[in-house]
Amino acid sequence: MSHPTRKDHAGAKLGMWLFLFTELLLFGGLFLLYGTYLARYPREFAAAGREMHLGFGTANTVILITSSLMAAMAVTAIQRNGRRQVVYLLGGTVLCGAVFLFNKYLEWSAEIGRGIYPGSPRLAAGPPGESVFYSLYYLTVGLHGLHVLIGGTLLTVVAARVGRGTIHAGDFAWLENGALYWHLVDLVWIFIFPLYYLVL
């Protein structure tokens, strides 16, 4: 309401959700392309998908789910006044994020080493659907990786502010919204994983 002094917790959360909707639709555009090209090149997509590193994909799925768990626990912890725990849990979340990105780095290096990257001679020589698959893969996963980076930074800042006490049980909208963002990153991955690694 129009009291400038009172914090509008529900308003902040509503705003965050609205923002998450926009993120969802941002990735939605790529999923739309994926769907239409899958309908056109089912065989090429399946073949290309079999070349992906299932191990990396699965490991990263587990890592992200776990990080999401810790972020959710951090929200519970702050409501129970466990400031210490919050910082540890967020630290764990960010660490998971870092490991995730490191895995991605290894995976991408391996793929680029095999000559698979947008516009590469190998893809140019292959069937058309294959190059579409990998271009979409790099764009989607790259955009997702960027979100991991942003989310990690955000949660680091939040952890620091929890440590300083500016975020506390009475006012933790920042933590809650940071965690929401992180869950969204997880959510998007939950769909990326089957679409690219297990190829539908």
Added chain:
Amino acid sequence: MKPTDQTPPPAASFWNDTGRSGITAWLFSTDHKRIGLLYFFSVFGFFLVGVVLGLLLRIELMAPGRTIMGPQTYNALFTVHGVVMVFLFIIPGFQGSFGNLIMPIQIGARDVAFPRLNLFSWWLYMGGAAIILTSLFTGGGPPDTGWTFYLPFSSRTGTNVSLAVFGVFIVGFSSIATGVNFVTTIHRLRAEGMTWGRLPLFVWSLYATAWVQILATPILGITLVLIIAERLLGTGLFDPSRGGDPLMYQHLFWIYSHPAVYIMILPAMGVISDIIPVFARKPIFGYKMIAFSSLAIAAAGSLVWGHHMFTSGMSDTAILVFSFLTFVVAIPSAIKVFNWVSTLYRGSISLEAPMLFSLSFILLFSIGGLTGLIQGAAATDIHVHDTQFVVGHFHYVIFGGSGFAFFAAMHYWLPKFYGRRYAEKPAIIAWALMFVGFNILYFSMIVLGLEGMPRRYYDYLPEFAPLNLLSTIGSWILAAGLVLLLVNLFRGLRSGERVGSNPWGGATLEWSIPTPPPTENFEEEPVVSHGPYDFRGAGIP
């Protein structure tokens, strides 16, 4: 107009009571009124830039062959004209300027829900605009792709497309931020008694618009990223030689850009719905239908993008579906037109500048909308697609619709913030010139399109010459009216007659607070007890 109260302007208003002074007090202010004015002057500045480019286009088309520029310049100019007008003027225009200035006051709030985000979105907007402007003078020169950036052409041209597209991307984020802010504000910050059924229709229209911004703009974002990736990384997603499909680009582009035309028109319709009752001294006819039709347009408007692709080689089934849905969106617009006209019935109508612009809005928007029906019907669109007919259609709805509503809003609301007003007679002359010039300019284009002259044509066959000349002459009349409007309005705002808190006799909340408004808007939180068009309830005879 007669000043309804003669009290001298309050000493403290949002112009001077913030403590800080100087330019930074504006550039870093989180006050919605100051941000609103920042937006107003930026979007209006870009509008003028766009107008100059439009006039240059018309001069080039005055006669066949080369008139004042070469084809490359022409192609760059219509691209930049389109980009500036669409992304820097009309999409951010209403939300940023009048939305910010008026909406929080109309719902009885002190400010928007996230004032700092609000300021940030203006900065994003300016940043994006700066990038777009930079793209004109660096790299391979201004983009020459048309505002639609169709692939594969825009991945092949050597002009500075990537940078311009990146600028548009940033502006898109600004639009998203505003949308998030407004939806939250309207949900959370309404004053006591300001029920959904008492929201002014302008607020309703902003609410519907904000949803379109939230749900459609991200698709534009990803589409623009894909153009850049196509150019810089060679992803080939829309390149047929590598399995891509150019039509998929068009789908993505129009999934955003059709709803975007409703970002442009919905707030304009809201302005009209607020102005007409005040100048007819009658409650708006069919409040609920108008509010609901705003939501209906926003929702159904997201389903029709394919009507831009009837000739593209899209499947016939899709054409069937999209043509049908296109006609469905026309229904809520028709309802609004009928309701506005019936509001006039047995009222007491005064034809001051805001009202003249509003009434001409109805006419011009109707012409634009009815030409839209020609384009929505599959058989007829085949002939007029990508001709001057389409150019005529959208100038009628964008310029004759949203643009004229913008002028109406300027005359109606700016005096509230300046405490002074323009002179009536020159305003009416300016309106008349613009109205006449506008119709000559764009009706000629509609006819040219029917005769078969394609759009984005630097040169044309001699048979199209007479109407092109006529059209160009119309553009000069329009421009003369615009100059008069500007001089009169801004001179009035600086040194015109003073106005009281409620010069027009409006019943919405912005007229209940002092002129110019204080920073806090309301001394104490208002309690709303009457509807927005209940002139008796508000104590206005």
Added chain:
Amino acid sequence: MDPNLYTTTRAVDPIFMLIFGISLVLLMGITATMVGFVIRYRRSRAPEPTSQVASNIWLEIVWTALPTIIVMGMFYYGWAGYLTLRNVPKDALEVTATARMWSWSFAYANGKTSPKLYVPVGKPVLVHLVSEDVIHGFYVPAFRVKRDVVPGMKNHVWFVADKPGSSDLFCSVYCGLGHSAMVSTVEAVPEAEFQSWLSHVEGEEKQGEGRELLEKNGCLGCHSLDGSRKVGPTFKGIWGRNVTVVTGGVERTITVDEAYVKRSIREPAADVVKGYPSVMPPYPALSDKDIEEIVDFFKELK
């Protein structure tokens, strides 16, 4: 002219008339009502509003239902007419239109190509649309037909001319610098005349193969043969001409010889004639022999 022939124009025009007619009636009605109210209820004549009515459920139902019925009618006729444009008559003559930046070339079943689209009067023509580079648009206003020419896609369009004559053919989809110059014509001629034109394969014998190559590859879309300035410099008098070119940002003057012609075709961006944009694509498909033919043609072209 055969008034009973069912042409695309005759399929589409009534729908225009229908929608325009309804629109005109609605527009006049709305405007007249609005102006009438303004005159009748202007403040000088009606100082106070005489009604505060804010809704009327029956009126609102009527003006929701009425537009619904009207637009559904428009939708139906629009769709029906569109089906005519899509249902190609069985016996249609097939032609392949190839669009490139910035010219048209029309190929017939017997291998004949032409920069203009010759068609027999009274016989439906099915045009297959092929693009070599970006999206173009095949548009003949007189026949109310238009279809985008999309690379990698098999689009087509059909029409039938009901009388002899020439109609404009435009590129409707913006395709860059020479977009507005990408104009050709449809030449409708009587059947017999058409057949003799078609069978006359060595149409321009005396011009030789060089000219045909220029036509086929779309060179003439940008370079004229009559000295006029188009997107690129004219070919008239090109042989032995001294031209100022920009090579890697440096200007120099050279004389047109075989080496220069070859380089201009293979790597057009290497030497760009001063005052012209660097937009020409390379043509790797032209063999050395082809280039020799072209040079021979240039030598003749004074």
Added chain:
Amino acid sequence: MASERTGSHIIGYGTLTAVWIALLALTALTVWVALNAPGIGHVWGSLAIAAAKGGLVIAFFMHMRYEGRLLRWLLFVALLTLAIFIGLTFFDVLYR
């Protein structure tokens, strides 16, 4: 308006851990399905599993289960919009 719910629900660690275990189990299941289910059948299978996982994340980790009606509605609208965008595009892709 202030009448919309503002309070935050506290979700116990136990519940969260249970959800986590369920998510891991579903991950294992989806990999198993991908490797063993024949043909195109696993398209819809994998998508259904992903949707179930997403639902769990939204409902518990993101607290949607404990939010008021408004947020749920809005989420529904957003997802519906995305579904419509994809769905209508298929009118072109599938029938071309």
